[in-house]
Amino acid sequence: SLASAIRAAADRGLFVHLRIGPYDCAEYNYGGIPEWLSLHKPKLEMRRPNREWLEVMKVFVTNAVTYITDQKLWAHQGGNIIMAQIENELGADGDFESPENRLLVDDKGNFVDPSDAGPKRKGLRHATI
Helix, strand or coil, X not given: CHHHHHHHHHHCCCCEEEECCCCCCCCCHHHHCCCCHHHHCCCCCCCCCCHHHHHXXXXXXXXXXXXXXXXXXXXXXXXXXXXXXXXXXXXXXCHHHCHHHCCEECCCCCEECHHHCCCCCCCCEECCC
C-alpha cells in the first residue's frame, strides 16, 4: 500500500515528496490518467480549468489527502511527507489566459461563473491559482 511504502522510506531515514496526481506525467500517455475517462465524461477537458475537471480533481485530491492524514504520514503529524504536489506542468501553453478557460472561486472554494461575478467582485480568485 502507499502508506507501507512511505513508512518503509521513513524506516530508512528518507523524507517523501508526494506527487498526488492524478496527472503524474512521467512520459505516460495522459500522464497516467485512464484513457477511457474521456469516453465516460465527454465534456471533461483534462488538466484545464473547467468545472467538470476541477470537480473530479477535488474528489481525487480530497480522498488522497484524507488517506495520508488518517495514516498520520504528514511531517506535522510526525510522518515523513514534507511536501505534496498536485501538478507541475499546468498552464505552460497559455490556455488559461483565454476567457472561455477562466473559472473563479469564492473564499469557500465554490465555483463562480465569471459572467455572474461582475467586474470586480471582492473575494474571488482564479480557480487555477
